[in-house]
Structure formats: structure tokens, C-alpha cells
Amino acid sequence: MVKERILIIGGDAAGMSAAGQIRKRKPDADIVVYERSGFTSYSACGIPYYVAGLVEPETRLVVRTPEEFREKQNIEVHIRHEVTAIDPDGGKITVHALETGREFTDSFDKLLIATGASPVVPPVEGADAAGIFSLGTLETGIEARRFIDDHRPEHAVVVGGGYIGLEMAEAFACVRGMKVTLLDKSPQVMNTFDPDMAELIGNAIRSIGTELRLGEGLTGFTSRDGRVSSVLTENGEIPADMVIMGLGVRPNSSLAGEAGLKLSVRDSILADETMGTSHPAVWAAGDCASTTHLVSGKPFWVALGTVANKMGRVAGISMGGGSASLRGVLGTAMSKHCDYEVARTGLSEKEAAELGLAFSSSVIKTKTRAGYYPGAEPMHVKLVGEDGTGRLLGGQIVGGQGAAKRVDIIAAALAAGMTVNDLVDLDLGYAPPFSMAWDPVQIAGRELLKKTGGE
Amino acid sequence: MVKERILIIGGDAAGMSAAGQIRKRKPDADIVVYERSGFTSYSACGIPYYVAGLVEPETRLVVRTPEEFREKQNIEVHIRHEVTAIDPDGGKITVHALETGREFTDSFDKLLIATGASPVVPPVEGADAAGIFSLGTLETGIEARRFIDDHRPEHAVVVGGGYIGLEMAEAFACVRGMKVTLLDKSPQVMNTFDPDMAELIGNAIRSIGTELRLGEGLTGFTSRDGRVSSVLTENGEIPADMVIMGLGVRPNSSLAGEAGLKLSVRDSILADETMGTSHPAVWAAGDCASTTHLVSGKPFWVALGTVANKMGRVAGISMGGGSASLRGVLGTAMSKHCDYEVARTGLSEKEAAELGLAFSSSVIKTKTRAGYYPGAEPMHVKLVGEDGTGRLLGGQIVGGQGAAKRVDIIAAALAAGMTVNDLVDLDLGYAPPFSMAWDPVQIAGRELLKKTGGE
Numbered sequence: 069m070v071k072e073r074i075l076i077i078g079g080d081a082a083g084m085s086a087a088g089q090i091r092k093r094k095p096d097a098d099i100v101v102y103e104r105s106g107f108t109s110y111s112a113c114g115i116p117y118y119v120a121g122l123v124e125p126e127t128r129l130v131v132r133t134p135e136e137f138r139e140k141q142n143i144e145v146h147i148r149h150e151v152t153a154i155d156p157d158g159g160k161i162t163v164h165a166l167e168t169g170r171e172f173t174d175s176f177d178k179l180l181i182a183t184g185a186s187p188v189v190p191p192v193e194g195a196d197a198a199g200i201f202s203l204g205t206l207e208t209g210i211e212a213r214r215f216i217d218d219h220r221p222e223h224a225v226v227v228g229g230g231y232i233g234l235e236m237a238e239a240f241a242c243v244r245g246m247k248v249t250l251l252d253k254s255p256q257v258m259n260t261f262d263p264d265m266a267e268l269i270g271n272a273i274r275s276i277g278t279e280l281r282l283g284e285g286l287t288g289f290t291s292r293d294g295r296v297s298s299v300l301t302e303n304g305e306i307p308a309d310m311v312i313m314g315l316g317v318r319p320n321s322s323l324a325g326e327a328g329l330k331l332s333v334r335d336s337i338l339a340d341e342t343m344g345t346s347h348p349a350v351w352a353a354g355d356c357a358s359t360t361h362l363v364s365g366k367p368f369w370v371a372l373g374t375v376a377n378k379m380g381r382v383a384g385i386s387m388g389g390g391s392a393s394l395r396g397v398l399g400t401a402m403s404k405h406c407d408y409e410v411a412r413t414g415l416s417e418k419e420a421a422e423l424g425l426a427f428s429s430s431v432i433k434t435k436t437r438a439g440y441y442p443g444a445e446p447m448h449v450k451l452v453g454e455d456g457t458g459r460l461l462g463g464q465i466v467g468g469q470g471a472a473k474r475v476d477i478i479a480a481a482l483a484a485g486m487t488v489n490d491l492v493d494l495d496l497g498y499a500p501p502f503s504m505a506w507d508p509v510q511i512a513g514r515e516l517l518k519k520t521g522g523e
Numbered sequence: 524m525v526k527e528r529i530l531i532i533g534g535d536a537a538g539m540s541a542a543g544q545i546r547k548r549k550p551d552a553d554i555v556v557y558e559r560s561g562f563t564s565y566s567a568c569g570i571p572y573y574v575a576g577l578v579e580p581e582t583r584l585v586v587r588t589p590e591e592f593r594e595k596q597n598i599e600v601h602i603r604h605e606v607t608a609i610d611p612d613g614g615k616i617t618v619h620a621l622e623t624g625r626e627f628t629d630s631f632d633k634l635l636i637a638t639g640a641s642p643v644v645p646p647v648e649g650a651d652a653a654g655i656f657s658l659g660t661l662e663t664g665i666e667a668r669r670f671i672d673d674h675r676p677e678h679a680v681v682v683g684g685g686y687i688g689l690e691m692a693e694a695f696a697c698v699r700g701m702k703v704t705l706l707d708k709s710p711q712v713m714n715t716f717d718p719d720m721a722e723l724i725g726n727a728i729r730s731i732g733t734e735l736r737l738g739e740g741l742t743g744f745t746s747r748d749g750r751v752s753s754v755l756t757e758n759g760e761i762p763a764d765m766v767i768m769g770l771g772v773r774p775n776s777s778l779a780g781e782a783g784l785k786l787s788v789r790d791s792i793l794a795d796e797t798m799g800t801s802h803p804a805v806w807a808a809g810d811c812a813s814t815t816h817l818v819s820g821k822p823f824w825v826a827l828g829t830v831a832n833k834m835g836r837v838a839g840i841s842m843g844g845g846s847a848s849l850r851g852v853l854g855t856a857m858s859k860h861c862d863y864e865v866a867r868t869g870l871s872e873k874e875a876a877e878l879g880l881a882f883s884s885s886v887i888k889t890k891t892r893a894g895y896y897p898g899a900e901p902m903h904v905k906l907v908g909e910d911g912t913g914r915l916l917g918g919q920i921v922g923g924q925g926a927a928k929r930v931d932i933i934a935a936a937l938a939a940g941m942t943v944n945d946l947v948d949l950d951l952g953y954a955p956p957f958s959m960a961w962d963p964v965q966i967a968g969r970e971l972l973k974k975t976g977g978e
Contacts, residue, residue, distance in 0.1 A: 495833075498855075
């Protein structure tokens with residue numbers, strides 16, 4: 069009898085989670101992973117902290133090496149191997165061994181595409197100068213770190229005010245003590261937050277000494293001796309001896325698209341609840357794949373480690389013959405900026421408006437702990453709820469220590485389809501060092517009830 | 524037209540929450556509150572921290588004074604007035620003005636009983652010595668604090684290893700630097716936790732230098748010049764120059780019982796979802812009233828500030844003519860012991876067994892943050908789930924900073940009736956300073972899935 073052969077393209081969170089789940093269910097199958105970079109299964113979210121020097125060495129970010137996968141789970145991992153073509157009907161892929169230059173084909177009974185996402189790099193002049201980094205992979209993180217160690221830059225410009233941009237800005241400012249300028253052509257940082265909450269985040273960033281230049285687009289770079297020396301913008305020039313590009317990512321779906329697989333929102337690979345694609349022998353998971361937004365019910369794409377891990381687990385269980393599904397996600401995300409924490413989940417007002425929903429929102433300012441307990445810090449909560457039905461739609465949090473992880477209360481409530489009233493009724497944990505008797509999230513809920521209806 | 528007259532017995536969390544809700548809906552009604560003590564609306568949970576000197580003055584624990592209630596909400600509050608009898612059918616109560624000694628009756632159209640709970644005080648010899656305190660009210664807290672300031676005790680014995688006992692032990696040890704002995708006749712601290720998790724809590728208590736004497740019952744006290752000098756136990760004598768009694772509380776329901784109102788579990792006052800009692804003109808809320816356990820579906824009584832506030836809100840809305848209900852609670856509670864945090868919600872294994880449920884549990888040890896991120900601390904999570912259905916039944920947490928408030932994830936999941944699988948699917952917040960890509964609660968869920976069925 070011929071052994072079943074399962075191939076996986078991409079050896080990071082989604083791919084390796086899937087590989088492990090498949091192995092549990094298919095002890096005898098051949099499981100082979102092709103990974104373009106030199107690392108497997110690392111924490112991409114940890115890269116900013118490694119670059120800043122808060123975490124080292126870089127191997128601490130690696131959850132499991134190719135050798136460990138081979139020894140412990142009999143999973144064959146080929147790093148520095150890029151897959152260049154997929155033939156779903158023929159059950160074949162074309163592989164390019166980056167170190168030897170050799171090209172070969174491999175055949176599969178089942179295939180998982182877990183190719184991730186890549187940083188958006190705008191086509192501006194001078195972008196090839198040394199000292200300009202897009203932190204898409206651990207390897208680029210290692211290069212950025214080496215640049216810092218070698219050249220000791222004093223003024224960094226971060227282009228793009230999303231999660232990676234803000235985390236790098238924080239790390240440079242708070243850990244490295246560098247002068248940091250954050251540039252974004254949008255009028256606010258963090259576009260997944262509403263402007264009012266983003267304003268609070270902007271204030272937090274400024275309060276740590278970072279210069280914030282919003283509504284100002286990048287136009288190019290100047291360099292000296294091949295190294296970046298300034299960032300050119302619509303409004304002028306910002307001296308810089310290091311630049312981080314944080315303009316977001318897009319799904320690595322061209323391989324799938326060329327193979328005839330259906331694509332979905334933002335050109336992510338269309339995947340169903342079991343992470344199956346439009347071809348019965350092919351699954352997709354991680355930053356390259358689509359899912360569903362649990363609140364809007366619409367196709368959704370988001371590049372987050374939590375989602376990639378969940379997709380990988382479900383894909384692996386499905387491919388291994390088990391039964392699992394991912395109903396969808398909420399775009400729950402959080403981040404830290406020195407003493408400030410931020411988090412969001414579900415729909416923002418902006419997103420609710422785009423969906424044509426009738427909604428109301430509340431924004432409250434309170435404290436992270438009982439007001440009289442030492443260390444209580446300000447905390448802002450915004451909730452969005454649907455008018456009429458009273459259904460909770462989403463939430464955003466900005467505050468001191470202990471504020472952000474409360475987003476999980478909102479996320480759980482959203483997953484359960486709770487109303488704002490249900491949220492207020494929740495029996496949440498309280499003691500003066502942690503909260504008030506009404507959790508801040510519930511205080512925001514009580515405010516919102518006045519608008520969405522209810523007592 | 525005669526104005527509607529609404530009386531409230533008890534001016535703390537439940538009573539005053541209700542009063543505020545009634546006022547919103549009935550601008551013209553007479554709302555009169557009788558409160559036995561000298562304070563309204565204070566944080567009982569803050570008393571240990573005030574006694575220890577972490578919070579001062581005591582007025583910081585008071586959310587709103589009688590004068591503020593009168594001026595801002597036209598709510599008449601009579602402090603130091605004890606209600607001694609209720610006549611539900613006659614619509615009358617008998618009031619004893621503690622300062623003048625005067626006794627009078629007052630009449631009501633609607634009555635709320637929010638009489639709270641009182642500390643259990645065992646009938647042992649010597650319990651009337653100075654320096655022995657049951658922290659049932661802010662007044663006893665003030666006395667305890669004055670005793671500390673006057674006599675500078677060096678060795679405190681805390682009798683009872685529940686929340687108040689542990690919080691006082693922590694405050695004495697960590698804030699005051701006192702020598703502390705914690706005595707409990709039970710073989711474990713924190714009886715709402717299973718023995719395995721209570722063992723971790725016990726270790727945490729010992730690690731801060733507190734002596735833990737378990738399985739050892741209190742038999743009496745000795746005193747010198749009227750002040751306590753030692754605690755007598757089944758096994759011997761413990762020198763003590765101050766004693767805190769933390770043997771739990773029982774509902775103040777005798778007034779209601781004598782008035783013929785039906786009582787429920789633990790002699791709490793039987794109340795329905797709107798906090799109505801067995802008499803149509805009488806409501807009950809707070810530590811004196813019963814509710815329902817959301818997981819077991821059975822009558823439940825618990826004395827917690829969160830629950831008292833919710834009950835008061837619902838009672839007030841109902842009495843004001845609005846529509847609100849409290850489906851039930853989960854016994855969610857949390858506490859802090861220097862660097863350790865503990866929390867629980869829903870059913871423990873012990874409780875699930877008492878209900879005759881078929882259940883499994885998982886206990887995992889992981890970290891509060893990404894393992895590579897500075898400050899990651901150990902965190903233990905225990906989950907209990909029902910065999911067959913896969914329904915989540917409860918959870919317990921012991922860990923470092925950021926561990927305990929994750930109990931809210933479990934509490935929200937329980938309120939929604941989620942399965943363990945639903946919990947694992949939740950899209951929770953993640954960033955390396957806060958969590959791993961799978962939240963610790965979900966890691967425990969994945970372990971539990973292996974036992975309750977599911978992938």
C-alpha cells in the first residue's frame with residue numbers, strides 16, 4: 069500500500085500547527101513542509117521586541133526547529149525551499165531549492181497552502197538604501213537588528229501607524245531611547261480603531277516622546293554612501309538613519325491564484341469553515357487565507373498570529389480526517405505602547421457604518437482598578453451596539469496596565485451573539501486591585517444601553 | 524394625589540444602586556433609606572486595604588455620602604437607624620433610631636430589603652477581648668485600623684482562609700511587614716477552589732512568609748489586660764497581638780423570615796429574576812438575597828459586591844416600573860496575594876460532583892506572557908467540562924500578574940452556555956507583552972477537549 073503524502077507550503081504558525089494535527093491523526097502519512105525562509109514556527113509578533121533588544125537571541129522566538137519537527141513528530145521540513153507552482157488536478161507542486169538552485173516536482177494526495185502574507189512596499193525612489201527594513205520575516209528582523217548593532221542609529225523613522233509600526237516605535241523609544249518619528253498618510257494611527265480612540269492612542273505615542281506626523285504621505289528616501297539619510301514626504305524631509313516600513317501586509321496568494329483556486333476578499337485564498345479551498349485536495353490556512361467575520365457574517369481577511377494558529381489547527385484536523393471548523397473571527401487585536409495598552413474587537417463605528425447598520429456607541433473614561441487602590445490608571449472603553457436589536461457589535465480599549473486584555477470579555481460576548489444587556493449582566497471577576505465592582509467594559513455597556521434601548 | 528412611598532432597608536451597594544435606579548424612573552416618589560451603620564455605599568471589598576494602610580483615609584472607600592444622595596438624587600438616607608420589624612401586608616416597618624433610642628413606624632407602597640450579610644462568629648471563649656475583629660462593616664474596619672495605629676501589633680493571626688482572610692493576611696504581610704499566621708480548620712484554603720488549585724494558593728501564601736496552619740480548628744482566645752494575647756486551637760496556642768476573624772458570612776434574613784417571606788438556600792431571602800420576593804410589595808437584593816447559579820440552574824447564594832450591585836440595579840429598575848432581570852450568576856471571584864493572583868468561576872470539580880454531573884478536568888501550567896517576553900510569569904489554569912456534551916462547567920486560575928482577570932473569558936463563555944470547543948475557538952486578544960497566541964485559558968481548553976471529546 070502506498071503511503072498517503074501530504075504537502076504543506078509554508079512552515080510558520082499555520083503550516084506547522086496543521087502538520088502537528090495531521091500527524092496526530094495519521095501516524096503513517098508522509099508529511100512534508102516546504103518553507104521559503106530559514107526558520108520554522110517562530111513568533112512573528114515578537115520580531116519588534118527582538119529588533120529593539122528586549123528579547124535575545126533571535127532563537128528565543130523560534131517555537132520549534134526543523135530538526136525538532138523531524139525528531140519529535142516525523143515531519144519532514146525543507147527550509148530555504150520555495151514552491152513556484154501548484155497543479156491541483158495533477159497533484160503536483162514545483163519546488164525551487166534556494167541554496168542549490170535545483171528545481172524539482174513533488175506530488176501530493178493533500179496539499180495545504182500556508183504561504184502567509186508579505187509587507188506592502190510602495191514603489192518610491194531610494195527604497196533600496198541600506199537601513200530601510202520591512203519586518204516581514206525573522207530574517208529581515210535579524211538584518212534590522214544587525215544594522216542597529218553595527219551602526220547605532222539615533223533617529224528612526226517608522227512609516228505606517230499600524231500594529232507593527234507602533235510596536236517598533238515603542239521599542240525604539242522606550243527600550244532603545246532613540247528619537248522616533250512616526251509617519252502616516254492617514255489622518256489617524258491604527259485604522260482599525262475609530263478616530264476618537266485613535267486620537268487617544270496618538271496622544272499616548274506623543275507622550276513617550278515620539279513625533280507623530282499624520283496626514284503626510286511618503287514620497288521617497290535620500291541616502292549617503294548607500295545608507296538611508298532621510299525620509300522624503302509630501303511636506304518635506306525628515307532626517308533618518310534607520311527606517312521601518314510598516315505599511316501593512318497582503319496575502320501571498322498569487323501561487324494559489326495562478327493555480328486556479330478561487331480568491332476572496334483582499335485577494336486572500338477563499339477557504340470554508342474547515343479551511344478547504346475551491347479544490348477538494350487543497351486547503352489554505354494562515355495569513356494567506358480568508359475566513360468569516362463573526363459579526364458582519366461577511367468574508368473577512370486579517371493577518372494575525374492568533375487567527376493563523378486557529379486556521380492551522382482546523383486545517384490540520386480536517387486534513388487528518390477529523391472534524392473541526394472555524395466559524396469565523398472578530399479581528400481581535402491588541403498592542404502595547406510603553407505604559408499604554410490598546411485593543412479592539414468586532415466592528416468599529418466606521419465598519420458598522422460601511423455595513424449600513426443602524427448603531428450607537430458609548431465612550432467612557434474610568435480606572436483600571438478601584439479608584440482608591442494604588443496604581444489605578446485611566447482607562448477608556450468604547451462600545452458599539454446595534455439600535456433596535458441591542459446586539460453588541462464591537463469594542464475598543466485604550467488604557468493603563470490591565471486595560472487591554474479586557475477586550476476578551478467583549479470578544480467572548482460577540483462570539484456568543486450577546487446583546488449589550490447580556491454584557492452588562494455578565495458575572496465578571498472583581499477585587500479592588502483589579503477592577504471596580506462593575507468592570508469598565510460593563511460601565512461602557514450601561515452607557516450604551518441608554519442609547520440602544522434597554523434599561 | 525398621594526406620592527408613592529418606597530422604603531429601602533440597607534444603604535450599601537444593593538440598596539443604594541436600587542435607590543438610584545428607582546429615582547431615575549420615579550422622579551416624584553418618596554425614596555427613604557434606613558441604614559443601621561454610619562456609612563452608605565462604601566466598598567466593603569476595600570476594607571482589608573484600608574486596615575492595612577494601603578488606602579486612606581477611610582472616606583476614600585465611600586462612593587457617595589448620605590448628604591450627596593440627598594442633594595443629587597433627592598434620596599432621603601437615615602443612617603444609624605435599624606429596622607426591627609416588617610409588616611408586608613400592612614405595608615409598615617418598625618424603625619429604631621440608634622442614636623436617640625426612639626422607635627417609630629414608617630409605611631411603604633414598595634419595600635426593598637437589602638440588609639446584607641454578617642460575619643460568622645463562633646461561640647468560643649475569650650472572643651470579646653480587644654484586638655479581635657470581624658470585618659463586617661466599615662466601622663469594624665475603622666476600629667481595627669485604630670487598634671493597629673494605637674498598639675502596633677507585630678503578630679497577627681487570621682482565622683479563616685477565605686477571601687477576606689487571605690486579603691488581610693496579604694495586607695498584613697506585604698504592606699505592614701507583620702508576622703502572620705493563617706488558621707483554618709479545613710485541610711485547604713479557599714474552599715471554592717479544588718484542593719489542587721488551593722494547594723498552589725497555599726504555596727503562594729507560604730512564599731510571602733505567612734505561616735499556614737490547616738486542618739486546625741479554633742477553640743478560644745487568651746487575653747492580657749483585656750487585649751488578646753493568643754489564639755487557642757485544637758493543637759495548641761499561637762501567640763497573637765491581633766486577630767482577624769474571616770470565617771465567612773451569612774445572610775441577614777431573620778427580619779424577612781420573621782415577616783413571613785420565603786427563604787431559600789443558606790437561609791437567604793428567596794428572590795426571583797426581578798428580585799421580587801414571595802410578597803408582591805417586597806423586593807430583596809444584595810448579600811441577603813438568593814439568585815440562580817447559571818451553570819447548575821439551582822438556587823444559589825453568594826455574598827459578593829459584583830452580585831450585590833447587579834441585584835440592586837435590577838431590583839431598582841423593577842421597583843421603578845422598568846423591565847430588567849438577573850438570570851443568575853457564576854460565583855466569579857478573584858483575589859490577590861502579593862505577586863500571586865487567584866480567580867474562579869462556575870463549578871469546581873467538587874461542586875460538579877455534588878451535582879452528580881459526569882465531568883473531566885484539565886490543569887495546565889504556562890506563562891502569563893509570551894515566554895520570551897520579559898516579565899512572563901507562571902500561570903496555572905484548571906477547567907472543568909461535562910463529559911458527552913462538552914459543555915464548559917467552570918474554571919480556576921492561579922498565577923502571576925495578568926493571570927486572574929482572564930477568569931472573565933471563562934465567565935463569559937459560561938454565561939453563553941459554550942462548550943469547551945467554543946472556548947478554544949474564541950478570537951481573543953494577543954500580543955507578546957500580554958499573552959501567547961493561544962491564551963492560557965484556551966490551552967487549558969485544548970487539554971480538556973482531549974478528555975471531554977472533540978478534536
